[in-house]
Amino acid sequence: MSTNAILSRERPSQGLGFHSKPSKAKTTEKFVFWVFRLGTYFILACASVIFLTIFFKGSQTVFQSEFPFINTEFLLEAPQTLHVFEHEGQSYEMSDTNFRIFEEEQGVDIKTSTYAYSGGGIWPCIVGTVLLVLGAMGIALTLGVLSAIFLSEYSKPGKTLNAIRLSILNLAGVPSIVFGIFGVGFFVLAAPQFAFSQDAAGSFTELGNTGFYFKFGWGVSLLAGCFTLAFMVLPVIISASEESLRAIPQGLREASLALGASKWTAIRTNVLPYAMPGILTSSIIGVARVAGETAPIMFTAAYAMRDQLPWEGLEKWSDFFFQGVMALPYHIYVVSAKIPQNEYTERMQYGTAFVFLVIVAGIALASILLRIRMRKKYRW
Amino acid sequence: MTLLTDTLKDSAISPKATTSMSSETSDPSRPLIRVSDFDFFYGEKQALFDINMEMLENEVTAFIGPSGCGKSTLLRCINRMNDLVDVARIGRGKIEVNDADIYDPRVDTIELRKRVGMVFQKSNPFPKSIYENVIYGLRIQGINKKSVLDEAVERCLKGAALWDEVKDRLDTSGLSLSGGQQQRLCIARALAVEPDILLMDEPCSALDPVATAKVEELIHSLKDQYTIVIVTHNMQQAARVSDKTAFFYLGKLIEMAKTDEIFMSPKNEQTEAYISGRFG
Numbered sequence: 001m002s003t004n005a006i007l008s009r010e011r012p013s014q015g016l017g018f019h020s021k022p023s024k025a026k027t028t029e030k031f032v033f034w035v036f037r038l039g040t041y042f043i044l045a046c047a048s049v050i051f052l053t054i055f056f057k058g059s060q061t062v063f064q065s066e067f068p069f070i071n072t073e074f075l076l077e078a079p080q081t082l083h084v085f086e087h088e089g090q091s092y093e094m095s096d097t098n099f100r101i102f103e104e105e106q107g108v109d110i111k112t113s114t115y116a117y118s119g120g121g122i123w124p125c126i127v128g129t130v131l132l133v134l135g136a137m138g139i140a141l142t143l144g145v146l147s148a149i150f151l152s153e154y155s156k157p158g159k160t161l162n163a164i165r166l167s168i169l170n171l172a173g174v175p176s177i178v179f180g181i182f183g184v185g186f187f188v189l190a191a192p193q194f195a196f197s198q199d200a201a202g203s204f205t206e207l208g209n210t211g212f213y214f215k216f217g218w219g220v221s222l223l224a225g226c227f228t229l230a231f232m233v234l235p236v237i238i239s240a241s242e243e244s245l246r247a248i249p250q251g252l253r254e255a256s257l258a259l260g261a262s263k264w265t266a267i268r269t270n271v272l273p274y275a276m277p278g279i280l281t282s283s284i285i286g287v288a289r290v291a292g293e294t295a296p297i298m299f300t301a302a303y304a305m306r307d308q309l310p311w312e313g314l315e316k317w318s319d320f321f322f323q324g325v326m327a328l329p330y331h332i333y334v335v336s337a338k339i340p341q342n343e344y345t346e347r348m349q350y351g352t353a354f355v356f357l358v359i360v361a362g363i364a365l366a367s368i369l370l371r372i373r374m375r376k377k378y379r380w
Numbered sequence: 381m382t383l384l385t386d387t388l389k390d391s392a393i394s395p396k397a398t399t400s401m402s403s404e405t406s407d408p409s410r411p412l413i414r415v416s417d418f419d420f421f422y423g424e425k426q427a428l429f430d431i432n433m434e435m436l437e438n439e440v441t442a443f444i445g446p447s448g449c450g451k452s453t454l455l456r457c458i459n460r461m462n463d464l465v466d467v468a469r470i471g472r473g474k475i476e477v478n479d480a481d482i483y484d485p486r487v488d489t490i491e492l493r494k495r496v497g498m499v500f501q502k503s504n505p506f507p508k509s510i511y512e513n514v515i516y517g518l519r520i521q522g523i524n525k526k527s528v529l530d531e532a533v534e535r536c537l538k539g540a541a542l543w544d545e546v547k548d549r550l551d552t553s554g555l556s557l558s559g560g561q562q563q564r565l566c567i568a569r570a571l572a573v574e575p576d577i578l579l580m581d582e583p584c585s586a587l588d589p590v591a592t593a594k595v596e597e598l599i600h601s602l603k604d605q606y607t608i609v610i611v612t613h614n615m616q617q618a619a620r621v622s623d624k625t626a627f628f629y630l631g632k633l634i635e636m637a638k639t640d641e642i643f644m645s646p647k648n649e650q651t652e653a654y655i656s657g658r659f660g
């Protein structure tokens with residue numbers, strides 16, 4: 001009751017109790033802290049193992065000790081069968097073309113062990129992936145920006161808009177294999193192909209007597225792959241675009257309108273130009289995904305092996321879009337899961353994975369640099 | 381008097397005809413903007429109650445009143461800027477500009493906004509060059525002739541008392557200007573479209589006294605050619621620049637009269653209290 005009572009209350013000899021032995025709360029705190037820390041370390045360790053393995057093993061394929069230090073055959077040739085053999089006391093490893101030349105030079109038949117896909121390089125895969133990425137991003141950006149403009153600038157908030165937003169969000173969570181199946185059903189088998197003359201192909205049917213031919217299905221083709229991939233990244237592009245559009249100050253829109261601009265003029269002259277850098281940089285996340293996914297293209301666009309490059313042996317320009325291509329992720333899948341494994345295929349796997357990672361990392365780096373530059377340039 | 385839509389149609393065909401709107405009438409004290417029985421809502425919330433007022437040609441009208449009383453709302457109704465607000469809705473009444481109902485479905489808001497320019501509270505130059513900022517309104521009308529644009533830039537920047545400060549760096553970004561210069565750039569930009577009416581929402585709220593004085597001077601000089609409505613929180617400013625002053629409170633127009641009368645002998649108690657700084 002009295003001050004005495006308070007003063008006489010037992011005090012620890014030192015401080016106010018904070019030097020006493022660890023309290024329960026403190027122990028828990030320490031434990032939790034370590035759980036977090038270990039979790040982080042674990043992830044770090046896993047990532048390091050993955051990256052270091054790929055870089056270490058992959059660089060053995062991609063780089064070499066003699067000039068020009070980069071294995072140009074690996075980067076610039078098509079995959080080939082590898083011949084491993086001994087000749088006059090020396091052992092050789094040669095891709096199919098080189099082996100034939102060698103054999104002719106020597107003028108003898110040589111017995112070899114052959115390993116599929118283990119010679120040559122991955123040039124057609126790099127080309128195919130680049131084409132798929134360009135096509136898919138072109139389609140996705142066009143459709144994505146159009147719908148983002150509609151959603152964020154024109155549509156009135158309400159139930160319909162929420163429903164649309166929700167379905168776009170859900171689309172982002174759909175597994176890529178589902179997009180692959182969708183691509184098969186929709187583009188490979190069902191989408192119509194048109195032609196204006198019979199010589200196009202025998203499989204075309206004439207529509208009445210109009211001189212206008214068509215058939216169902218794009219087949220396993222670059223175009224089908226691009227569209228399938230485009231649909232897969234659309235949600236990312238749409239959200240990125242909407243966000244960039246929203247970041248443009250309302251004042252710019254109002255100022256344009258107040259000067260007698262129509263809504264579209266205001267968007268075209270004072271919203272889109274300033275939103276475009278943001279849209280492009282955020283969309284580069286989408287590029288990494290388009291480049292990386294295997295499932296959407298394995299039934300719609302990818303060939304395990306194709307000798308010709310996409311621009312070789314075309315009968316007419318439209319054939320370019322209706323041909324299958326090789327692609328990096330699918331190639332990795334083929335060499336690591338579809339053929340007998342041995343030390344020679346392993347080199348291919350890691351080499352391809354290495355190149356693939358470098359390409360994706362390069363794209364990501366470019367996007368970061370671009371974003372930093374854009375941020376500096378457009379500040380209001 | 382023809383309907384605004386018709387006037388606007390004519391003006392769209394021949395840009396010269398646009399000035400006729402003000403020159404048509406010889407009577408200098410003709411009401412150019414008339415607000416009658418005007419109720420306005422944001423969703424369920426009523427922002428304006430039964431506003432009745434007239435703004436005369438070539439006069440400066442000041443809107444004063446405590447924050448949130450609906451000054452900006454009414455101003456933005458005059459060039460239909462509130463169309464951008466999804467929940468905005470007119471309850472009753474109408475606003476006429478040059479005797480034409482501006483909420484008539486036939487009215488082309490683009491033409492309306494060319495006739496009724498606006499300067500915003502927060503200066504908002506485009507992230508473009510000073511030159512492009514000024515001629516934006518002309519460019520979007522498809523005017524691309526260099527001589528016309530050059531002439532417009534000089535005329536409007538002079539009109540906005542900015543020419544001397546920026547004439548040597550017209551191709552630098554509008555954003556590189558100081559706040560006061562930016563606001564005058566926005567005024568120049570509005571002048572380029574050659575409106576009849578200029579709506580200004582607290583144009584000086586972000587400016588220092590020197591820049592404010594410049595803008596006020598500018599308003600004085602613009603009065604001969606434009607009908608100006610200005611929202612301000614600064615009583616001295618209202619007293620200095622305006623011919624008429626309207627006092628708003630809680631969405632209602634409490635009192636509107638000649639500026640001298642309002643400041644010398646306000647009829648309403650609330651007006652007096654507000655002007656003398658006893659509330660607000």
Ligand SMILES: Nc1ncnc2c1ncn2[C@@H]1O[C@H](COP(=O)(O)OP(=O)(O)OP(=O)(O)O)[C@@H](O)[C@H]1O
Pocket residue numbers: 422427445446447448449450451452453454465467
């Ligand atoms: N876009 C909007 N949506 C909903 N309510 C709004 C909107 N804009 C304004 N209001 C409301 O309408 C009322 C009037 O606002 P207004 O901006 O016209 O006031 P003001 O007189 O201009 O105030 P200030 O002097 O602070 O600028 C306020 O209560 C405000 O909350």
Ligand SMILES: [Mg+2]
Pocket residue numbers: 451452453581
């Ligand atoms: Mg306001």
